[in-house]
Amino acid sequence: AQSVSQHNHHVILSEAASLELGCNYSYGGTVNLFWYVQYPGQHLQLLLKYFSGDPLVKGIKGFEAEFIKSKFSFNLRKPSVQWSDTAEYFCAVEAGNMLTFGGGTRLMVKP
C-alpha cells in the first residue's frame, strides 16, 4: 500500500515570505498527485493536481507544485504568501481507486 509523508507539521511565516511544503510518497507504479487545502472551519478543496505531462503544475491562488519522479516527491510552493493562506495543506497520492493523504501541514501566516 502507498504511504504519503509530509515533513513539516507546522509552519509559521510572515506575509510575503516564500513557501515550500514537502511531500514524499512511497509507491513504485503510476500515480496521480494532488494538493488539497482546508481553510479553518471548512472542508477540503483542491489546490492542484498532476496526472501526466509537464511536472511543474500551476494551481489556484498562485500555488504551484513540482513532481520529481526520481525523488518520489511533489512539493508545493508559493513565492509570496498572504495572511489568507493560513490553512492546513494535504498532499495526496492516487494509485488505483485509492487516494491516500499525508498527515497535513498546518500553515500560519502572520500579518
Place this chain on the structure above:
Amino acid sequence: NAGVTQTPKFRVLKTGQSMTLLCAQDMNHEYMYWYRQDPGMGLRLIHYSVGEGTTAKGEVPDGYNVSRLKKQNFLLGLESAAPSQTSVYFCASRLNGELFFGEGSRLTVL
C-alpha cells in the same frame, strides 16, 4: 446543486451505541469515499465505492460498515461505537480525479 451533503453534522454517542452517517451527492458521480480526520494523521480512508451496489475496504475499515444501495447515497455505519471512533468524518465523491468533499460530521463517543 448542493454538491455533497452529510448528515448529521454533530453527534454524541455512548460506547456501544450504533449510528449511521448519511452522505448524499447530486452530481451523479460514480465514486464515493468515507474518510476520518484526526489531528496529525491527515485523512484516512475507511471505505469506498466505485459504483452503485459496490463497496471496498480502505486503510482503516474495522468497526465500520457501508452501503451504496443508490448511486447518490453512501452510508457509513458504526455497529458498536468505541471512544477510538471519536473523529471528524468526511464523505467525498470523485470525478476526473478530483474529490468533492462534504462539510464533515463530528462524532464524539463517550
